[in-house]
Amino acid sequence: MEKIFLLYLIFVTSFTFGQTAEEYISRGNSKIYIKDYNGSIVDYSKAIEVDSNFSLAYYNRGISKYNLQNYNAAILDYDKAIELNPNYSDAYTNRGLSKFKLQDEKGAIADYNKAIEINPNNSVAYYNRGFTKYALQNYRDALADFTKAIELNPNYIEAYSSRGNTKSKLKDDKGAIADFNKAIELNPNFGDAYYNRGSSKNSLQDYKGAIADFNKAIELNPNFSDVYINRGNTKYTLQDFKGAIIDYNKAIELDPNNIIAYNNRGSSKTKLKDDKGAIVDFNKAIELNPNDSDAYFNRGNSKFILQDNKGAIADFNKAIELNPNYSLAYYNRGLTNYRIQNYKGACLDWKKARELGIGEASELIKQYCN
Numbered sequence: 314m315e316k317i318f319l320l321y322l323i324f325v326t327s328f329t330f331g332q333t334a335e336e337y338i339s340r341g342n343s344k345i346y347i348k349d350y351n352g353s354i355v356d357y358s359k360a361i362e363v364d365s366n367f368s369l370a371y372y373n374r375g376i377s378k379y380n381l382q383n384y385n386a387a388i389l390d391y392d393k394a395i396e397l398n399p400n401y402s403d404a405y406t407n408r409g410l411s412k413f414k415l416q417d418e419k420g421a422i423a424d425y426n427k428a429i430e431i432n433p434n435n436s437v438a439y440y441n442r443g444f445t446k447y448a449l450q451n452y453r454d455a456l457a458d459f460t461k462a463i464e465l466n467p468n469y470i471e472a473y474s475s476r477g478n479t480k481s482k483l484k485d486d487k488g489a490i491a492d493f494n495k496a497i498e499l500n501p502n503f504g505d506a507y508y509n510r511g512s513s514k515n516s517l518q519d520y521k522g523a524i525a526d527f528n529k530a531i532e533l534n535p536n537f538s539d540v541y542i543n544r545g546n547t548k549y550t551l552q553d554f555k556g557a558i559i560d561y562n563k564a565i566e567l568d569p570n571n572i573i574a575y576n577n578r579g580s581s582k583t584k585l586k587d588d589k590g591a592i593v594d595f596n597k598a599i600e601l602n603p604n605d606s607d608a609y610f611n612r613g614n615s616k617f618i619l620q621d622n623k624g625a626i627a628d629f630n631k632a633i634e635l636n637p638n639y640s641l642a643y644y645n646r647g648l649t650n651y652r653i654q655n656y657k658g659a660c661l662d663w664k665k666a667r668e669l670g671i672g673e674a675s676e677l678i679k680q681y682c683n
Contacts, residue, residue: 334363338370341377350377368397372404375411384411402432406441413445421445436465440472447475452482470499474506477513486513504533508540515547523547538567542574545581554581572601576608579615588615606635610642617649625649640669647674651681 341356357374360367375390391408395401409424425442428435443458459476463469477492493510496503511526527544530537545560561578564571579594595612598605613628629646632639647662660682667674 334360334367334370337363338367338373341370341373345373345377345380348380350380353377366397368394368401368404371397372401372407375404375407379407379411379414382414384414387411388415400431402428402435402438405431406435406438409438409445410441413441413448418445418449434465436462436469436472439465440469440475443472443479444475447479447482450482452479455479456483468499470496470503470506473499474503474509477506477509481509481513481516486516489513490517502533504530504537507533508537508543511540511547512543515543515550520547520551536567538564538571538574541567542571542577545574545577549577549581549584552584554584557581558585570601572598572605572608575601576605576611579608579611583611583615583618588618591615592619604635606632606639606642609635610639610645613642613649614645617645622649622653626653638669640666640671643669644671644674647677656681 337356337360341353341360344350344353344356354374354377357370357377360370361374364370371390371394375387375394378384378387378390388408388411391404391411394404395408398404405424405428409421409428412418412424413421422442422445425438425445428438429442432438439458439462443455443462446452446455446458456476456479459472459479462472463476466472473492473496477489477496480486480489480492490510490513493506493513496506497510500506507526508530511523511530514520514526515523524544524547527540527547530540531544534540541560541564545557545564548554548557548560558578558581561574561581564574565578568574575594575598579591579598582588582591582594592612592615595608595615598608599612602608609628609632613625613632616622616625616628626646626649629642629649632642633646636642643662644666647659647666650656650662651659660678663674663677663682667678
């Protein structure tokens with residue numbers, strides 16, 4: 314699970330004093346810096362009362378409303394700022410961000426396009442457009458935008474990290490690591506870059522390197538639950554199941570509703586032959602997400618091991634209902650059917666598993682179904 318960064322708001326200050334509207338802007342800016350967004354809105358509104366054509370006041374008030382998650386109201390302020398100043402590149406950039414938050418990706422990209430048309434050197438607009446394309450899984454175009462943002466600002470830490478995530482999505486983990494290295498070079502305390510680099514190292518089977526990066530990410534941010542999950546996954550791969558469980562425990566402590574942590578802890582318990590404990594975890598995963606086919610499949614496996622054939626078949630049935638192409642669920646249901654002497658059902662399941670790509674099913678069909 315990679316982490317990509319929050320999009321950027323562009324904040325503009327005004328240092329011209331002597332006019333009442335400017336003084337309100339200055340006071341509002343001071344409040345926005347200390348995150349007193351409601352107070353800053355009062356001051357920006359006062360500036361607008363004094364000068365209703367003051368585009369900067371609308372723009373900065375839009376930023377305050379954005380930070381209060383009032384995205385529709387923020388858009389109205391950016392609209393007014395743009396009406397008063399049609400070449401306000403930063404206003405288009407920030408309006409695009411508000412539209413993105415409202416899941417209007419198409420509208421967001423249109424605004425970023427306009428911001429770039431007005432100011433081709435607007436690195437934030439390229440970055441935010443890349444972020445939006447990444448969210449739309451348009452990874453190649455996202456990569457181009459992150460690269461342009463870096464070209465315009467060679468010290469753009471977040472752009473390196475987001476480009477690294479994009480390269481990882483494109484299966485270029487070596488290239489991703491190079492970008493995470495650069496982000497870390499620019500900011501050695503950038504915990505997310507260590508986390509993402511660890512994920513890429515894990516993909517390249519550099520498990521020790523991955524754990525070292527996850528350790529550093531945890532050192533920098535001890536409350537980042539996803540890092541514990543990924544470090545646990547790496548320990549699982551290295552067959553350190555007890556160590557994996559310790560990490561999943563911590564992830565659950567930090568995020569009691571983390572389905573992945575329950576599922577993976579259950580799988581680790583199975584490896585340690587604690588199938589009753591595993592079932593408890595799979596039960597919790599299903600409680601949190603009744604449509605999690607993997608949790609039903611995993612619980613079915615534990616029930617199979619515990620000789621609960623009826624319960625195992627019920628879980629494999631549910632996994633297949635949720636995911637009709639779940640090849641392993643057919644395969645394991647076939648094993649369970651064979652155990653209870655439902656040979657016809659077993660053969661049908663193995664044939665379906667073979668059809669879906671499980672080569673081992675062919676041997677069972679050859680041995681038991683002819």
